[in-house]
Amino acid sequence: MGVGGRLSAGVERRSGEGLVIRVPGDKSIAQRALILGALAEGESRIGAAPRGADPLSTAGALAALGVEILGPDGPASEPVRIAGPGLRAWRQPAAPLDLRNSGTGARLLAGALAAQPLSVVLTGDDSLSRRPMERIAAPLRRMGAGVEYVGRPGVLPMRVTGGPLTGIRHGGEVASAQVKSAVLLAALGAGVPVEVREPRRSRDHSERMLEAMGVEVAEGWRDGAWSVRLPNPPASLAPLDMEVPGDFSSAAFLLAWAALSPGRAPLTIRAVGLNPTRTGLLPVLARMGIGVEVLPGRLAAGEPVGDLRVGARTGPVRAVDVGEEEIPGMIDEVPILAVLAARARGVTRITGARELRVKESDRLAALALNLRRIGVGVEEYPDGLAIEGTERPLAGTVECFHDHRIAMAFGVLGATRDCDLEVDDPAVADVSFPGFWKLLERVRVPVAGKPAVRAEGPRSAPRCVVLAIDGSAGAGKSTTAAAAASRLGFRHLDSGAIYRAVTWALLESERRIDEMDQVTREELEALEVALDWSAGVMGVRIRGIRVPERALRADRVTASVSRVSAIPLVRAQLLDLQRAAARPPGLVAEGRDMATVVFPDAHVKVYLDADVRERARRRILQRIGTDPGNAEIEAEAARLKGRDLLDSTREVAPLTRADGATIVDTTHLDPVAQTEAVIDLALPFLPPKH
């Protein structure tokens, strides 16, 4: 890292130069590094990568695409390593890729997938599933990719079918780094030249990283638009070795806290990314009378990095006007600016910020509602806000709308004098800033022993709600279980994957399939089967190594898994492992004996079923990405009937509907409706915020 010894976020020192802290690595940069590392050839090393929920979602999606990623959920002091397979070597995932809350992950991956010979469905949580996708779908379609909406038009879930592409010139209507990056990644993967024009310059992390990886990037103003071109995309990409700088957007919350806390010691934030397309808040702070000293340092993968220091304030915080031309450079800092404005002298006017309506929440509406609720005068425009600063005490409950920046912006205000705020969903800060509340608590000048914010809700020990979903192959278990788990914020236990991993390990040990049932307890124990919840999705480790998705889905594993999972010793051996997966707030357990054997006390028991021909159609569609013909359906249906027979007549834990299980027939239900049906059954057991 070059600066200091400590890499992770936290407080470093409290003496001499005042308070010295670090913030987590930049999630915008880190997610690009993950994706580009996964397209490179050879091992990439990403130091100081943030471990927030967004980068974990992107890492999880890449792992599901067959890319080996080590340590995305490990300690921030350890680098993440990616075994880059090359530009077009990703594998067909078994299930839709769930990007949860990450807009950057979903949009950039859609671009990268447009050049892969795969057909992949991208999904996300409720907030991401409201955000517009046509802005990337349209240019990707023009390049030759298939992009279709699986549910409602214009939003996730969305299927991207990639293949050979042609170069285009894309003129976007909004300045969006996600759109620009999606198109650049598609062109890079397909090896075709491309030009993206944007009305204003958006953040340029992709361009800088591509250049650092040896790709030619041409940029400049052309005919009134900012133009970025890849004139000669290379045939392969060199791997990355970089340290991710601290996230300026995360640092901004601490800068604002310092600005609103007169009388405290000077605050220094070390090793922050100072890319000029990101630091647009600094000149605005200067106009507000908040001096931030910038101590530039070095470059990391083309990104300038340095320290930021806020001294003591001399005068009052002044209101400012911020217009359209300044918004792209501070697109994620409007929430914290609004909070500063609430304590500034005069009326702050923010305009040209319509894009804020389609972020993790409608940020203009969320800011207006919460500011008013706590006692600040606000006028809401279609594209901005007018905020009347006040010195009056402020109090009330803040509604986060599942938006990390709304939670943190009001968290900062709550940690200043004369504010008594309650944030309804503090945990959402983990999307970009794990450890935010702890850091805020440690830096702030204690105000009469009051905690910075109070988290709502009962303080009793949290319980784990278990949803057990059983059913036959192709009935929709995986899709439904994954989507329900993601919606509820629960773990998703895919018991089939555990049996597949064991089958794979036994096949690797060259045991003949007709001798599988001679496997001994010692042999099974020696496999050291363990579950790995890194990256938010379940993985299976055998002797410490995560079994790659493509091994789990290999044909020979598919052909043998029913035999292996019918062995009583195998089932007994894996029981505790599955039960230990249950953690608060909940678990969605999916398999064939979840409600009967593994979780007989599950709160909700569901048995999914569907007509065997429909199940056969879905299985083939999942494998090859297109609708099969009748003959193929009949052949697969015959195979499935054989499998059903094996599963339902085996000696132990046969597939059967548990007592009290609700049958959901999915023959005529789409994945969204299946998920809704399961969530409806779970509702009575969920805490109120669901």
Ligand code: S3P
């Ligand atoms: C991002 C770009 C911005 C920003 C988001 C991250 C990126 O979104 O708001 O937090 O990593 O490219 P838009 O491209 O939609 O403006």
